[in-house]
Amino acid sequence: MKIILLLLFVAPLALSVRAEKDFAFLDSAATPETKSRFAMLDDVRILANGLLQLGHGLKDFVHKTKGQMNDIFQKLYIFDRSFYELSLQTSEIKEEEEQLRQTTARLQINNEEIKNLSQEMNLKIEDLIQNKIQLQEKVWGLEDKVTKLAIIQPTVQETNEISSLKAFVEQQDNHIKQLHKVVEDQHVQLDKQHNQIMELEDKLNHIELQELAENSFLEEQAESNEGSPFLVHNSTAVMHKLEGATPDCTALYNSGIRSSGIYTIKPNGSEAFDVYCEMKFGTSWTVIQNRVDGSLDFNQTWDAYTNGFGDLNEEFWLGLNKTFSITKQGDYILRIELQDWKDNKRYVEYAFTLGGPETDYVLQLSRISGSIPNALPEQTELRFSTADRDMAIINDLDCPQNYLGGWWHSECEETNLNGKYVTPRSKGRLDRTKGLYWKPKNGRYYLLKSTKIMIHPTDLKIFD
Numbered sequence: 001m002k003i004i005l006l007l008l009f010v011a012p013l014a015l016s017v018r019a020e021k022d023f024a025f026l027d028s029a030a031t032p033e034t035k036s037r038f039a040m041l042d043d044v045r046i047l048a049n050g051l052l053q054l055g056h057g058l059k060d061f062v063h064k065t066k067g068q069m070n071d072i073f074q075k076l077y078i079f080d081r082s083f084y085e086l087s088l089q090t091s092e093i094k095e096e097e098e099q100l101r102q103t104t105a106r107l108q109i110n111n112e113e114i115k116n117l118s119q120e121m122n123l124k125i126e127d128l129i130q131n132k133i134q135l136q137e138k139v140w141g142l143e144d145k146v147t148k149l150a151i152i153q154p155t156v157q158e159t160n161e162i163s164s165l166k167a168f169v170e171q172q173d174n175h176i177k178q179l180h181k182v183v184e185d186q187h188v189q190l191d192k193q194h195n196q197i198m199e200l201e202d203k204l205n206h207i208e209l210q211e212l213a214e215n216s217f218l219e220e221q222a223e224s225n226e227g228s229p230f231l232v233h234n235s236t237a238v239m240h241k242l243e244g245a246t247p248d249c250t251a252l253y254n255s256g257i258r259s260s261g262i263y264t265i266k267p268n269g270s271e272a273f274d275v276y277c278e279m280k281f282g283t284s285w286t287v288i289q290n291r292v293d294g295s296l297d298f299n300q301t302w303d304a305y306t307n308g309f310g311d312l313n314e315e316f317w318l319g320l321n322k323t324f325s326i327t328k329q330g331d332y333i334l335r336i337e338l339q340d341w342k343d344n345k346r347y348v349e350y351a352f353t354l355g356g357p358e359t360d361y362v363l364q365l366s367r368i369s370g371s372i373p374n375a376l377p378e379q380t381e382l383r384f385s386t387a388d389r390d391m392a393i394i395n396d397l398d399c400p401q402n403y404l405g406g407w408w409h410s411e412c413e414e415t416n417l418n419g420k421y422v423t424p425r426s427k428g429r430l431d432r433t434k435g436l437y438w439k440p441k442n443g444r445y446y447l448l449k450s451t452k453i454m455i456h457p458t459d460l461k462i463f464d
Contacts (some may be wrong), residue, residue: 104200111193118186121179128176135169242243247329250457253284262312270325274313278454285335285454286326288318291436292450294421297406302389305406306357318416320354320361320384323455327354330457334365336417337452338372338438343422344440346372346446351458360384363408373440375415382408415439417451 112354116301142162245266246252252263260279265286266272276287291298296315334352339345348370357363361384367374376382386406405418419436424447438446 039096100200107193107197114190121183125179131170245272249284249286267325268329273322285456287454288323289453290314298418302386324354324356329458332457335454338448339450340446343450348372373443375438375440377410382410384408
């Protein structure tokens with residue numbers, strides 16, 4: 001093809017040069033037929049030039065098309081490899097889920113067996129208690145006889161009968177004590193089994209969330225989520241007035257109070273103020289933050305976060321000053337309860353210290369336990385900051401203004417439990433940069449529906 005194009009291009013040029021050399025000689029003697037011949041040669045040369053340009057254009061088009069096809073094949077290869085890796089991860093997650101389900105089923109079966117065994121032992125204990133009562137009645141009758149025969153020397157037969165009855169009663173008492181110990185051990189075992197089941201259920205929920213996230217990545221859409229809040233809005237809560245305010249909610253519990261509600265406390269060296277005491281887990285917790293429906297704006301000033309804001313029966317922030325006055329009385333535990341928009345409930349507990357106003361209420365944490373990955377730095381001084389008083393500028397970013405709400409910021413996208421309350425838009429998607437979320441360092445976002453932060457002393461004797 002190239003040779004033909006070259007010949008077509010060179011031939012007209014050669015003919016044209018020769019024609020120009022002989023033009024002067026032949027011009028006077030040229031006939032009309034010769035002139036027509038020269039005109040045809042010009043047309044051929046023009047046609048050859050056009051074909052040559054067309055060939056170059058086709059060559060460039062072929063090169064471009066090959067490059068585009070190579071790019072498409074490379075993208076298809078990358079997509080196939082990503083899809084294959086996602087398929088492998090999905091298979092591994094499903095295998096782990098199946099193993100967890102099998103383990104949960106076995107634990108539930110063991111739990112049922114232990115419950116049945118415990119019920120049987122309880123029945124046996126009741127029978128033994130009845131026998132003990134009957135024996136005690138017999139012993140009391142014998143004691144009456146012994147009293148009457150105190151002056152009279154008892155016979156050998158009566159003495160043997162009394163001794164044998166006493167020995168039998170002692171044997172029954174020992175047997176009952178052993179059964180009580182067995183029942184207590186069984187209850188402990190039941191509690192352990194229950195905790196294991198709860199942990200496995202949490203793991204299953206976490207795996208299901210992972211699968212949902214992967215499916216939404218492949219399909220490029222998320223499912224809409226609706227549910228009831230984790231924290232119950234107590235519109236009927238009442239305020240309890242007690243004579244002589246106690247220093248902490250735990251002291252109220254130790255005094256015999258078992259109802260959750262608003263109480264007046266007076267920490268040592270502080271003025272009296274109202275708090276919400278939540279009675280749970282066999283003790284009492286002082287609630288310092290509660291969010292359930294977004295009815296309260298948490299984008300407040302430094303003074304508001306220092307003194308507290310909101311309604312103790314609904315959404316509120318207790319206040320940094322009040323929280324500090326409570327925690328400076330001893331060592332405390334910080335418990336954070338979370339619920340996402342799928343109604344999955346999580347918690348995390350920390351041992352912590354809280355500084356006073358001169359330190360900007362610096363917070364130091366040490367994780368104790370929990371059912372969610374950690375999202376707050378440990379063994380690090382975290383200073384509280386708000387939009388109008390930012391003490392936590394990270395990488396020249398003004399976190400409170402960007403993420404709305406005062407918090408112990410360390411990095412501007414780590415976690416924010418006082419952020420703007422955002423409900424899901426279409427397809428269940430949230431604006432992460434201005435929402436209520438829990439973000440572990442190397443994990444996914446937990447977009448939250450409700451939060452509750454509570455404190456509780458580690459040494460209960462200080463309030464006895």
